[in-house]
Amino acid sequence: MKEQATIVVMLGAPGTGKGTQAVLLAERLGIPHISTGDLFREHLAAETPLGIEAATYMNKGELVPDEITITMLNARLEEDDCENGVVLDGYPRTLVQALALESYLDSIDEELTMVANLAVPEVLIVKRLSGRWMSKSGNVYHAEYNPPKRKWFDDEDGSPLYQREDDKAETVLNRLKIYEAQTLPLIDHFREEGKLVEFNGVGEINDINDEIFEALQ
Numbered sequence: 728m729k730e731q732a733t734i735v736v737m738l739g740a741p742g743t744g745k746g747t748q749a750v751l752l753a754e755r756l757g758i759p760h761i762s763t764g765d766l767f768r769e770h771l772a773a774e775t776p777l778g779i780e781a782a783t784y785m786n787k788g789e790l791v792p793d794e795i796t797i798t799m800l801n802a803r804l805e806e807d808d809c810e811n812g813v814v815l816d817g818y819p820r821t822l823v824q825a826l827a828l829e830s831y832l833d834s835i836d837e838e839l840t841m842v843a844n845l846a847v848p849e850v851l852i853v854k855r856l857s858g859r860w861m862s863k864s865g866n867v868y869h870a871e872y873n874p875p876k877r878k879w880f881d882d883e884d885g886s887p888l889y890q891r892e893d894d895k896a897e898t899v900l901n902r903l904k905i906y907e908a909q910t911l912p913l914i915d916h917f918r919e920e921g922k923l924v925e926f927n928g929v930g931e932i933n934d935i936n937d938e939i940f941e942a943l944q
């Protein structure tokens with residue numbers, strides 16, 4: 728990575744819209760959006776050993792072990808397109824991962840630019856996730872808030888949409904429990920380091936993105 732790369736971490740429970748915001752922000756900044764969940768799903772689609780192992784945790788809504796996740800992410804950060812920075816989505820999710828990220832950045836004379844935390848009430852989160860539909864190409868729809876033009880097919884390429892295995896109601900509740908136990912401590916950690924900026928995740932997608940973008944300027 729170059730000096731003064733922009734390294735943003737998007738924090739927030741599943742369903743707060745952090746993925747949507749991370750994609751938009753990365754586009755505006757002209758840097759890659761890196762989602763560890765997407766990386767695991769790509770590995771699974773390609774049936775790599777890493778993907779098959781990760782799926783055993785993902786399908787239960789559990790976190791993939793730190794060692795596997797950290798190794799995969801650090802390898803991704805070393806790719807050329809990360810030169811000017813990255814928007815990280817879904818990483819770090821544990822204190823161990825946060826410390827690993829900071830020590831990696833330290834080793835290349837970089838530091839986190841900002842940790843954006845999106846807050847959304849839990850009742851809304853469950854509603855958002857259980858109505859979520861995805862396309863193979865990565866478009867995200869919602870049965871109520873953002874329905875496709877034709878039920879349940881992608882607007883762009885007409886391919887059938889699917890629901891994520893881990894978006895089922897009981898798995899969603901488990902993911903939220905795990906988030907509280909493992910990821911909430913990160914908020915305190917980044918707050919203590921003066922890196923945390925909090926955003927309200929309820930509202931117009933573009934308005935929320937403007938706020939995050941402006942906070943970076």
Ligand code: AMP
Pocket residue numbers: 741762763764765767784785786788789790791792793796816817818819820821824893902
């Ligand atoms: P996501 O797409 O971010 O909701 O992630 C889907 C699933 O991938 C999670 O429920 C975890 O099983 C796994 N996963 C994604 N990111 C991480 C991470 N940083 N650490 C451990 N597991 C992860």
